[in-house]
Amino acid sequence: MIFVSGSPHHEWGFFLAQHHSGGWEPVTNGESGAYVFRSADGSRFAKCVPAGQQDLLVRERDRVGWLSASGISGPRALDWIADAGGGCLVTSAVRGVPADSVSAGELQQAWPSIAEAVRGLHALPTKDCPFTRDLRQMFVTAQDVVARRAVNPDFLPVEQQQTPPTELLDRLADQLRRRLRQEAADTVVCHGDLCLPNIILDPGTLDFAGFVDLGRLGRADRYADIALLLANAREAWNDENRAIAADDAFARGYGITLDADRQQFYLHLDPLTWG
Ligand SMILES: Nc1ncnc2c1ncn2[C@@H]1O[C@H](COP(=O)(O)OP(=O)(O)OP(=O)(O)O)[C@@H](O)[C@H]1O
Numbered sequence: 001m002i003f004v005s006g007s008p009h010h011e012w013g014f015f016l017a018q019h020h021s022g023g024w025e026p027v028t029n030g031e032s033g034a035y036v037f038r039s040a041d042g043s044r045f046a047k048c049v050p051a052g053q054q055d056l057l058v059r060e061r062d063r064v065g066w067l068s069a070s071g072i073s074g075p076r077a078l079d080w081i082a083d084a085g086g087g088c089l090v091t092s093a094v095r096g097v098p099a100d101s102v103s104a105g106e107l108q109q110a111w112p113s114i115a116e117a118v119r120g121l122h123a124l125p126t127k128d129c130p131f132t133r134d135l136r137q138m139f140v141t142a143q144d145v146v147a148r149r150a151v152n153p154d155f156l157p158v159e160q161q162q163t164p165p166t167e168l169l170d171r172l173a174d175q176l177r178r179r180l181r182q183e184a185a186d187t188v189v190c191h192g193d194l195c196l197p198n199i200i201l202d203p204g205t206l207d208f209a210g211f212v213d214l215g216r217l218g219r220a221d222r223y224a225d226i227a228l229l230l231a232n233a234r235e236a237w238n239d240e241n242r243a244i245a246a247d248d249a250f251a252r253g254y255g256i257t258l259d260a261d262r263q264q265f266y267l268h269l270d271p272l273t274w275g
């Protein structure tokens with residue numbers, strides 16, 4: 001498509017309508033920079049990126065296809081539309097509501113089912129997963145993002161926002177060998193961006209309904225997912241006691257004794273990999 005006027009959402013909506021009738025409503029242009037739409041009948045989602053970023057969506061399409069064949073709930077890939085101007089991935093909707101849109105009480109109710117779903121994802125045989133999101137690769141990405149001065153300070157924990165990203169990276173580099181050894185001993189299939197908006201819940205039962213936003217799925221240390229999920233959920237609990245109880249409940253449901261240092265390492269690495 002060629003964008004000549006109007007907002008990108010408008011133009012993408014027009015492009016989508018040429019291929020899939022019935023109307024499309026903008027959902028977000030989220031942190032990834034992609035434009036996301038929901039079909040008017042709620043049955044499909046479309047994620048669109050301009051030319052030059054299409055490989056990101058191709059990666060997501062392949063991962064959506066793989067996960068849907070693995071028995072874990074998530075979207076199915078329905079269509080891939082691309083031309084010189086960009087591309088759109090059309091997927092089936094996971095019916096439900098994103099876990100960041102429910103109240104703290106509802107999230108607490110959903111929590112055991114989320115822990116079980118993450119355990120199920122991480123229990124998939126790694127030998128069957130063709131995608132890697134290993135630490136070495138994540139670290140190289142972080143080095144690249146930091147070298148390009150492309151770290152988004154908004155993604156950093158508040159206490160790190162005044163620290164030069166090179167220093168943040170150096171702190172992580174000091175632990176790298178140990179973390180690589182841990183990863184080698186315990187690699188699982190990770191979601192790769194396991195935050196609440198990417199977990200869909202059944203609004204009636206509040207049970208887990210599916211994972212979405214699968215572009216970063218791959219073999220990695222389980223803590224890459226756990227760190228992100230627990231940190232993101234912490235923002236929802238509103239109170240420290242509830243957050244501690246939720247961490248404990250997750251650990252019990254998932255079946256792990258949490259290693260706070262390993263969790264923090266992955267939590268601090270993640271913001272350096274976006275940009
Ligand atoms: N197939 C789907 N089924 C249900 N909901 C979906 C689906 N695809 C996207 N969504 C909804 O749209 C939101 C944005 O989509 P997605 O996470 O794929 O894009 P994104 O660009 O990564 O956005 P963000 O940066 O906000 O995570 C999701 O958080 C989810 O609520």
Ligand SMILES: [Mg+2]
Nearest residue numbers: 030197198213
């Ligand atoms: Mg997302």
